[in-house]
Amino acid sequence: MPYKEREINKLYYTMGEVTEMFDVNASQIRFYEREFDILQPKKNKKGNRLFTQEDISNLKIIFNLVKEKGYTLQGAREFLRTNKNEAKENQRVVDSLERLKSFLLEVRDSL
Amino acid sequence: MPYKEREINKLYYTMGEVTEMFDVNASQIRFYEREFDILQPKKNKKGNRLFTQEDISNLKIIFNLVKEKGYTLQGAREFLRTNKNEAKENQRVVDSLERLKSFLLEVRDSL
DNA sequence: AAAAAGCATGCCATATAAAGAGCGCGAAAT
DNA sequence: ATTTCGCGCTCTTTATATGGCATGCTTTTT
Incomplete structure (x- = not known):
């Protein structure tokens, strides 16, 4: 009989659990769900939300971001969006700088 | 048209110059002055504001922070309190790159 | 069965934040 | 002398963020 951490690795959290966890009310959670694409809890047949560990994490x-750091919802959205593509963005910047560098060398040589 | 990192910097900027520089209206600047301790422009005998380079930088x-990053004023205040030096340095780099960019654009257009 | 609890959606109300607008005044410039 | 600019002040407006309610449907409890 293998050891299972049922409590810790809960599969799903209910709306009530979530509101208690963050000490907010349900409408705010639903509101955030509308505001943030990354929040997409599953729902059971009845329609009740099933929040995954991923949802909790998000x-x-x-x-x-919003309560501690002082971002607006808009700002938090953008932050999340750009952090997702962080690696991509870094590469993009590097590429851009490389092109810039060779251009600068050309300019210098033409003076 | 040589590229110069350093520009001849004015000692003081008027309210009109500042509002045009940031494309905002005066009441917002005055508002921010109330909201951010860090903003303390001098004033002449008449009471008109004299914005220093430091004020512009701030x-x-x-x-x-507010327009690009999406911080609330409250969030920006706290950010500045703890990260003022880093923010300054970041801004310095950004400014430098933007000057470089416009220089490059001029070069391109002159070809 | 009846009552209560939990959650759904949808709409409306509220609070605060953020920005803008109007006004009368005065100094300086044209 | 008229215009321009900016002052402080106050009032409004707009946007953001959150809360609350009405109603209805299951599930759980009494």
């Missing part, structure tokens, strides 16, 4: 990030 | 940082 909510933590969002609440941190 | 305004740039604030506008970047």
